[in-house]
Amino acid sequence: MSKPIYVTMPSLAPLDEYMEILQGVWERGILTHNGPLVQQFEKDFNKILGIKNLVAVSNGTIALQMAIKALELKGEIITTPFTWIATVSSIMWEGCTPVFADIDAETLNIDPKQIEEKITDKTVAIMPVHVFGNPCDIESIEVIAKKHNLKVIYDAAHAVGSTYKNESILKFGDLSATSFHATKLLNTAEGGAVIANNIELHEKLKRIRFFGHNENKDIVEEGFNGKMTEVHAALGLVNLKYYEDVLKDRKSKWLYYRKQLSTINSFAFQELKFGESNYSYFPVIFQSEDKLLKAELTLNENNIFPRRYFYPSVNKYDKILEQSHLPVSEDISRRILCLPLYYKLTYEEINFVILKLTSQLI
Numbered sequence: 001m002s003k004p005i006y007v008t009m010p011s012l013a014p015l016d017e018y019m020e021i022l023q024g025v026w027e028r029g030i031l032t033h034n035g036p037l038v039q040q041f042e043k044d045f046n047k048i049l050g051i052k053n054l055v056a057v058s059n060g061t062i063a064l065q066m067a068i069k070a071l072e073l074k075g076e077i078i079t080t081p082f083t084w085i086a087t088v089s090s091i092m093w094e095g096c097t098p099v100f101a102d103i104d105a106e107t108l109n110i111d112p113k114q115i116e117e118k119i120t121d122k123t124v125a126i127m128p129v130h131v132f133g134n135p136c137d138i139e140s141i142e143v144i145a146k147k148h149n150l151k152v153i154y155d156a157a158h159a160v161g162s163t164y165k166n167e168s169i170l171k172f173g174d175l176s177a178t179s180f181h182a183t184k185l186l187n188t189a190e191g192g193a194v195i196a197n198n199i200e201l202h203e204k205l206k207r208i209r210f211f212g213h214n215e216n217k218d219i220v221e222e223g224f225n226g227k228m229t230e231v232h233a234a235l236g237l238v239n240l241k242y243y244e245d246v247l248k249d250r251k252s253k254w255l256y257y258r259k260q261l262s263t264i265n266s267f268a269f270q271e272l273k274f275g276e277s278n279y280s281y282f283p284v285i286f287q288s289e290d291k292l293l294k295a296e297l298t299l300n301e302n303n304i305f306p307r308r309y310f311y312p313s314v315n316k317y318d319k320i321l322e323q324s325h326l327p328v329s330e331d332i333s334r335r336i337l338c339l340p341l342y343y344k345l346t347y348e349e350i351n352f353v354i355l356k357l358t359s360q361l362i
């Protein structure tokens with residue numbers, strides 16, 4: 001049997017480069033508390049992406065919570081049900097109420113038309129997700145937010161490297177939050193960041209990250225521990241050197257999958273309509289859940305492990321959420337499968353995945 005092909009594998013710089021940078025950490029004896037490598041990582045990342053005001057934190061979930069905290073939101077936040085639970089749990093941990101607006105069946109992102117229908121006098125913000133790195137309809141969302149005086153926090157956990165109007169996607173909204181989790185295009189093993197659109201929010205986020213301390217170590221606001229460690233920043237710094245390569249590689253493989261599968265009528269694909277994706281996932285949408293399950297079984301039998309992502313639609317987690325019905329998201333969730341896509345994946349392996357996926361259709 002061939003070696004297993006998983007849905008994803010982390011993109012990692014050579015180990016000796018990581019060891020070399022860790023040498024300095026050991027010599028300095030500084031492991032955390034906004035150390036020099038965290039500061040360097042923030043600086044380099046800002047420069048490579050052409051952004052400002054990035055605050056590196058311990059993970060993407062904390063980044064979302066910090067964004068909500070920084071804007072002092074209390075009330076309903078409209079978000080998408082087609083996401084990872086962290087989008088919704090961060091809203092709940094900050095004492096707000098998630099309200100779902102259904103998705104567009106083609107882009108798989110929150111449908112702006114559905115947002116307006118969900119606005120009440122308790123609505124304080126919109127939290128869209130750039131699903132699989134596919135930029136949201138930012139312009140329409142901005143118009144709605146302005147009209148109803150709402151804040152916008154983008155969950156850009158998947159979207160490092162995506163652009164809108166040729167600018168980093170992380171620049172949009174009042175705040176964007178992203179993830180550097182092991183599975184993401186750029187990883188620090190665990191990690192994340194909040195990107196503010198102004199300097200006051202940026203300063204506030206730095207205080208929130210550090211228990212609410214100001215420069216004089218006075219507690220000036222409610223904060224918590226959101227710090228990134230030097231060990232994680234070190235990994236981010238070495239991985240950052242390969243970021244452009246990884247980004248290019250993802251796009252080539254994504255386009256290859258798309259071309260090879262485009263003549264097969266059995267699948268639909270996520271439509272990229274706004275801006276440029278980072279192509280970090282390759283989802284295929286089957287005609288039915290049964291067809292998906294049959295394909296998944298065949299792939300598993302051949303040591304290929306795609307992932308049902310996102311499944312179920314988050315609104316179906318009825319142990320923590322009230323019952324609600326979001327037909328488009330629920331339908332897509334049942335029929336979507338992400339195929340293997342990562343830096344070390346070879347074209348030979350992709351061909352093998354495609355062969356096994358298509359041969360079971362007959």
Ligand SMILES: Cc1ncc(COP(=O)(O)O)c(C=O)c1O
Nearest residue numbers: 059060061084086087157179181
């Ligand atoms: C859409 C989305 N939002 C938020 C998160 C949370 O990120 P983290 O795992 O870094 O906490 C994830 C994690 O994968 C995600 O997929």
